Amino acid sequence: MPNLRQNIITGDWVVIAPERAKRPEDFVQEKTLKKDVLKDCPFCVPNGSAYKTRIAEIEDVYVIPNQFPAFVPEDAVYEQGGALYPAFKSLGYHEVVILKDHKVDLENLSKNVWDELLYIYQKRLQFHYANPAVEYSLVMHNHGENAGASIEHPHSQILATSVMPSYVAKELLGSKDYFKKNQRCIFCDLVKAELGHQERLIFENDDFVAFCAYAARFPFEIWVLPKKHLSDFAQISKSERLNLGEILGRIFRALNSKINDPDYNFFIHTAPPRQGNPSDYYHWHLEIVPRLTKLGGFELGTSDFIDVVSPEKAAFFLKSKPH
Ligand SMILES: [Zn+2]
Ligand SMILES: [Zn+2]
Numbered sequence: 556m557p558n559l560r561q562n563i564i565t566g567d568w569v570v571i572a573p574e575r576a577k578r579p580e581d582f583v584q585e586k587t588l589k590k591d592v593l594k595d596c597p598f599c600v601p602n603g604s605a606y607k608t609r610i611a612e613i614e615d616v617y618v619i620p621n622q623f624p625a626f627v628p629e630d631a632v633y634e635q636g637g638a639l640y641p642a643f644k645s646l647g648y649h650e651v652v653i654l655k656d657h658k659v660d661l662e663n664l665s666k667n668v669w670d671e672l673l674y675i676y677q678k679r680l681q682f683h684y685a686n687p688a689v690e691y692s693l694v695m696h697n698h699g700e701n702a703g704a705s706i707e708h709p710h711s712q713i714l715a716t717s718v719m720p721s722y723v724a725k726e727l728l729g730s731k732d733y734f735k736k737n738q739r740c741i742f743c744d745l746v747k748a749e750l751g752h753q754e755r756l757i758f759e760n761d762d763f764v765a766f767c768a769y770a771a772r773f774p775f776e777i778w779v780l781p782k783k784h785l786s787d788f789a790q791i792s793k794s795e796r797l798n799l800g801e802i803l804g805r806i807f808r809a810l811n812s813k814i815n816d817p818d819y820n821f822f823i824h825t826a827p828p829r830q831g832n833p834s835d836y837y838h839w840h841l842e843i844v845p846r847l848t849k850l851g852g853f854e855l856g857t858s859d860f861i862d863v864v865s866p867e868k869a870a871f872f873l874k875s876k877p878h
């Protein structure tokens with residue numbers, strides 16, 4: 556029977572309707588062969604054209620400005636519009652964070668490279684938030700063509716914008732309301748609940764818990780929450796970075812081995828510094844969204860979602876032993 560579920564943080568609804576399709580097994584992807592390194596890959600080191608434009612670099616990772624940015628620094632933008640046609644400066648930054656090794660994937664990244672990658676994310680977020688024009692900065696990673704990655708060489712992106720994204724605004728509002736009513740962080744309560752009943756739990760380690768989201772919008776949507784209450788991802792320590800890399804590595808290996816390297820996005824939601832003081836009620840986290848289905852009219856017409864896989868079954872499937 557279809558099941559209407561609400562994301563307790565954002566208030567968004569989803570219909571979990573597994574009868575419409577599918578068992579988790581139905582999403583196993585065709586095996587594809589990894590391509591060889593292209594001779595003219597722009598991201599490869601040291602000869603790729605992008606490498607020459609780097610603005611930050613450590614041993615295994617470097618950062619460049621996006622060649623076709625969605626957000627641009629102030630001196631390059633204009634305003635237009637009117638009462639009926641509001642338009643604003645698409646003010647901000649758009650950067651690409653590139654792993655130097657073309658052949659690695661997140662499921663086989665070493666501990667040290669995870670640490671470097673997460674450390675670079677932290678440093679770039681701090682850099683962007685130091686700019687008073689930046690309201691929000693998003694770290695995201697696109698893996699595969701269906702997830703929007705146009706270049707195969709592994710890379711993440713960081714956006715910094717002068718407007719608050721509506722998804723994040725809903726999370727901030729919902730978690731603030733919950734805190735007002737209960738004097739507790741809603742994410743801390745979720746960590747406890749998911750660890751308690753374990754229905755959707757996939758993995759945990761000393762610092763993190765990973766579970767399939769209760770009101771998942773997409774099949775195999777996974778949330779990774781830190782066990783320790785902290786609103787700002789940029790504040791996590793080296794040992795927490797290592798444990799985050801550890802749990803992410805396990806998740807991507809499970810996705811790879813159980814559904815054959817699906818395309819996916821992940822992104823980090825962290826407290827924006829210019830929204831009052833969300834440090835009591837907001838709790839940074841990471842969301843992983845495999846891209847196994849296409850959006851239909853319902854999703855576009857309502858901005859709510861129908862998920863055709865039960866999150867409980869998805870969790871069970873991901874943590875089951877390989878067969
Ligand atoms: Zn490359
Ligand atoms: Zn919390």
Ligand SMILES: [Zn+2]
Pocket residue numbers: 726824840842
């Ligand atoms: Zn979130």
